[in-house]
Amino acid sequence: MKFRKLIIENYKSFQFPTTIEFPDSSAGKSIFLIGGMNGAGKTSVMEAVNICLYGAKPDLIYKYINRKELAKGNAFVSFELLIETDELEEIQVKRTWSAGTVDSPKPKDLEEKLVVIKDGKRVSVQNKEMWQDYINAMIPKGITQFFFFDGEKIQEIAADDHSEVRLKSSLEAALGIQYITRLANDILHLKQDERKNFVEISDEDIDFKESELKREQAKLSKKQAERSEIESELNNFKSEYEGAKNRFQAAFNVEPESADETKQRERKRIQLATKRGQLDNQVKSIIDRHLPWALASRLFEPLKQQIEHERNATASRAISDQAVQLAFNIVSAVDYPQPIYNTPLTETQKKELQERVLAVLKEEDGHDNSAFLTLSDRDIAKVLSKIEEIEQSDVLSLKDLLAESTDLEAQLGKVEGSSLGVSSDSEKQLFEELQQQMESYQNQIGRLSVRMQNVSEDVLTIENRIKDIELELNKLYEKHHMSREKVDVIKECDAIANLLNTFIIRLRKNKIHLLQEKTFEMYKLLSSKSGLIKDLEIDDKTYEIIIRDRNGHEMKKSGLSAGEKEIFAVSLLWGLAQTSQLNLPIIIDTPLSRLDSIHRDNIVNNYFPSAAEQVIILSTDTEIDNNYYKTLETHLSGAGKLEFSQMNELSTFKEGYFWN
Incomplete structure (x- = not known):
């Protein structure tokens, strides 16, 4: 894989779109050299590659927007990287913020x-995360630190005796072990997923459910046989009933009453008989309590008149007996206590007035005084109370009650009598026998119909239960099959996981062994004291590096000089690149700043030309100076220079190094 073009716009000092092209190289030419003084933008070039490939947070992008453009309100930032794959495909990655x-x-x-x-066509992926996955598949993010690095990364690796242990996950990613480990973990997760909600179905579970099915099927057969027996018996009674019914029709030439009609007629007979009995009791009660008095009811009015007449006569006699005294008192009241006339009455007038009043009072005594009841007031009250009681009682409606009773008697006789015209005793006896037979058959038919219904419901319940059991049994068969499959899958997962773990152990040992060889190989080429270290070992579990001196004694990395440490770090990076077998470009920023001349010579002569198929070096004029430039010239595919204008605070890129 090679980078063909990088475009940076509005990032830090790259105010305007700046294009850096990486030309194709002929055989043996693998290095592209970018020169620049401190602050010219060399580090920005490496950052641009990483940001274009993997993105960055908006806060970081905003922080490094070109200040002049941001002051204008222009927050558009763009990075574009053109990549040529090993299959000669062109991949263009463009990432912008706006x-x-x-x-x-x-x-x-x-x-x-x-x-x-x-290849000039937009990748048919709509989701940004999937686009990012596509990029990560080409250039895994976890290992770029070993391909795109600067002096600080070299210093980090060279910093102490155990720095490589802290880089274990990144080292495993670079060596390709991480992906096998992830695959093994995914297999274990798959195994766990298979175990979730997994219930192993045994043969005993199947046998138990099959036994339950057989028991229910036996119950069903028994109930079906019982239903058939009841059905046969029911049909016999229905046949007997039809025979009796036909004999009834032949004898009386009419349809017999149905059971409902018979019940209805009997119900009506009971109602009429009950009502007639109530009327009879009511009539009897009235007769017992009021009939003698009721017979004399036509005398009630004359009796009341006679009582009133005798009351008036008695009052008149009482007034007549007191007439003289009353007349005197009335006349005396004219003058006493005061006269009611202006001229008092004379004695003659008083006497005449008294005689007149007495005559009036005597007239009240002129009524017929014939009396034959001669009842006391108490007896009169008793007689009048009894008359009122009789008049308010039901005795006067006795005639209507007797008429209603007669009507009920007729209705009852009609209900009890035969509407079929049965007259002789023999016909009546035949009628009753046939009616009893049909009623008995109907009772048996009703009883058996209820039993038939209950048994049919039991059959339906058992059939539904059998269906449920068959469904459960089918699910058990399916689960039993799936259970076996899941057991097989789980076993396969275990086998694959064990195989992968074994493979990881062997792969790690092989990779670590190769890493040891490549690292030590480069170290011997780069070190000024190559004879100081006889051998090195890398632990295949912890990745801890053990260095041994020429006497075979273990020595710590901290015992090396600063330059030797950096040479060792560069050697390790080269060993990782070689061992990973990933054909990625290597970008190195200011790699020689801390090294002495001997180590610089070794790196320029031995490391840069063989580091990778494409090596992009970002250097100052004091690192790759004129002499080193001439040394590397035969390996250069191209060179350029970053120039920074203090006045305009602007970085630009031009072809040609400092001296050409």
């Missing part, structure tokens, strides 16, 4: 957009 039409853009306003174009 705030749209916002006047004063803020970090939250930035919206990221990613476009991937393959």
Whole structure:
């Protein structure tokens, strides 16, 4: 894989679109050299590659937008990288950030957009995460630190005795072990998923459910036989009933009453008989209590008149007996206590007035005084109370009650009598026998019909139960089959996981062994004291590096000089690139700044030309100076220079190194 073109726009000092092209190289030419003084934008070039491939947070992008453009309200940032794959396909990755039409853009306003174009055609992926997965598949993010690095990364690896242990996951990614480990873990997750909600169905479970099915089927057969027996018996009684019915029709030439009609007639007979009995009791009660008095009811009015007449006569006699005294009292009242006339009455007038009053009072005594009842007031009250009681009682409606009773008697006789015209005793006896037979048959038919219904419901219940059991049994058969399959899958997962773990162990050992060889091979080429280290070992579990001196004694990396440490770090990076077998470009930023001349010579002569098929070096004029430039010239596919204008705060790229 090779990078063919990088375009940076509005990022840091790259105010305007800046294009850096990486030309194809002829045989033996693998290095593209980019020169630049400190602050010219060399680090920005490496950052642009990483940001274009993997993106960045809006806050970081906003922080490094070119200040002049941001002051104008322009928050558009763009990175574009053209890649040529080993299969000679062209992949164009373009990632941009824009705030749209916002006047004063803020970090939250930035919206990221990613476009991937393959051989001139846009990749048919709509989801940005899937686009990113596509890029990560080409250039895994976890290992780029071993291909795109600067002096700081070299210093980090060279910093202490155990730095490589902390890089274990990245080292495994670079060696290809991480993916096999992830595959093994995925297999274990698959195994766990298979175990979730997994219930193993045994042969005993199947046998138990089959036994339950057989028991229910036996119950069904028994109930069906019982239903057939009842049906046969029911049909016999229906046949007997039809025979009796036909004999009845032949004898009386009419349809016999149905059971419902008979019940209805009997119900009506009971109602009429009950009502007639109630009327008879009512009539009897009235007769017992009021009939003698009721017979004399025509005398009630004359009796009441005679009582009133004798009451008036008695009152008149009482007035007559007191007439003289009353007349005197009335006349005396004319003058006493005061005269009612202006001229008092004379004695003669008083006497005449008294005689007149007495005559009036005597007239009240002129009524017929014939009396034959001569009842006391108490007896009169008793007689009048009894008359009132009789008049308010039902005795006067006795005639209507007797008429209603007679009507009920006629209705009852009609209901009890035969409407079929049965006259002789023999016909009546035959009628009753046939009626009893039909009623008996109907009772048996009703009883058997109820039993038939109950048994039919039992049959239906058992049939439904059998269907449920058959369904459960089919599910058990299916689960039993799936259970076996799941057991097989789980076993296969275990087998595959064990095989992968064994493979990982062997792969790690092989990779680590190869890494040891490649690292030590490069170290011997680069070190000024190659004879100081006799051998090195890398632990295949912890990745801890053990260095041994020429006497075979273990020595710590911290015992090396600063330059030797950096040489060792570069050797390890080269060993990783060789061992990973990933054909990726290597980008190195300011790699020689901390090295002495001997180590620089070794790196320039031995490392740069063989580091990878494409090596992009970002250097100052003091690192790759004129002498080193001439040394590398035969390996250069091209060179360029970053120039920074202090006045315009602008970085530009031009072809040609510092001296050409």
